[in-house]
Amino acid sequence: MxxxxxxxxxxxxxxxxxxxxxxxxxxxxxxxxxxxxxxxxxxxxxxxxxxxxxxxxxxxxxxxxxxxxxxxxxxxxxxxxxxxxxxIMAPNAGGEPTGAIAQAISENFGDFESFKQKFNDAGTKQFGSGWVWLVRTNDGKIEITSSPNQDNPMSGGHFPIMGNDVWEHAYYLKYQNRRAEYLKQWWNVVNWDEVNNRLAMSSR
Incomplete structure (x- = not known):
């Protein structure tokens, strides 16, 4: 089908x-x-x-x-x-992460603000169209990565726990060329419940 x-x-x-x-x-x-x-x-x-x-x-x-x-x-x-x-987005979402993803962020990045800064920085620096990701690598580590175009971490053996689209079509009507502002505002719509679901899936 x-x-x-x-x-x-x-x-x-x-x-x-x-x-x-x-x-x-x-x-x-x-x-x-x-x-x-x-x-x-x-x-x-x-x-x-x-x-x-x-x-x-x-x-x-x-x-x-x-x-x-x-x-x-x-x-x-x-x-x-x-x-x-x-x-991984939802209305009335965002805010501080909860549950297992909050613990994973704390253990791997120190605190949520540090994590957001590193994630946003990777998204801002992704040249051209692409994505910024939080992945569980094939050896079990939690890392921030980015990829060009529509490449997905699964193709490299990693599991995408969450990702933000930094193609211009994701933000240009509202933010024009201000990708960094879009990345900053995006945290207001992150659905942490679904991110926690994906974190659990990544360890199976």
């Missing part, structure tokens, strides 16, 4: 004033939909791959037919990245 775009788990304007409704609508309905459409198109002549999840596809890029590797990397990654992105 073809992959499908799930609806947002909240209204387009639910993350105002930090992310505006127009940005959410364009980002979800046009950009994310395009990744889904292009992923489906790439797999059309390979029905044996259509039963795999997007996560399975991007974890094993080296096993894919060479003629679709790039398309799956870009569009499968875009689908997986954005599916996570909508879920």
């Amino acid at each position: 073809a992959f499908e775009l799930s609806p947002l788990p909240y209204n387009y304007d639910a993350l105002d004033p930090y992310i505006d409704a127009q940005t959410m609508q364009v980002h979800h309905d046009l950009h994310h939909q395009a990744y889904v459409n292009n992923l489906n198109a790439a797999l059309e002549k390979y029905p044996e791959l259509q039963s795999k999840s997007p996560e399975e596809l991007i974890k094993d890029l080296s096993t894919l037919p060479q003629d679709i590797t790039g398309a799956v990397r870009n569009n499968g990654g875009g689908h997986v990245n954005h599916t996570m992105f909508w879920q």
Whole structure:
């Protein structure tokens, strides 16, 4: 079956004033939909791959037919990245982390403010389009990384606990070229409950 775009788990304007409704609508309905459409198109002549999840596809890029590797990397990654992105944000969220993620941040980065500074710095310095991530590495460490385009840490054997989209389409209508401001304001919409769910998944 073809992959499908799930609806947002909240209204387009639910993350105002930090992310505006127009940005959410364009980002979800046009950009994310395009990744889904292009992923489906790439797999059309390979029905044996259509039963795999997007996560399975991007974890094993080296096993894919060479003629679709790039398309799956870009569009499968875009689908997986954005599916996570909508879920780790929520209205009436943000604030200090709680639960296991708060402990992990404390143990690995000292305190939440230090963690935010390092995460935002990595996002600001990511050249061009890409993502900034908190991952559990394949050897069990908790680290901040960044990646270009729609590359996902899963392709390198790491688990993305959370990530922020620093493509211009994620923030340009509201923040123009002020990526650092967008990164700062984004913490007001982080859904720590879902981040804790993903932290638990990363250790399985």
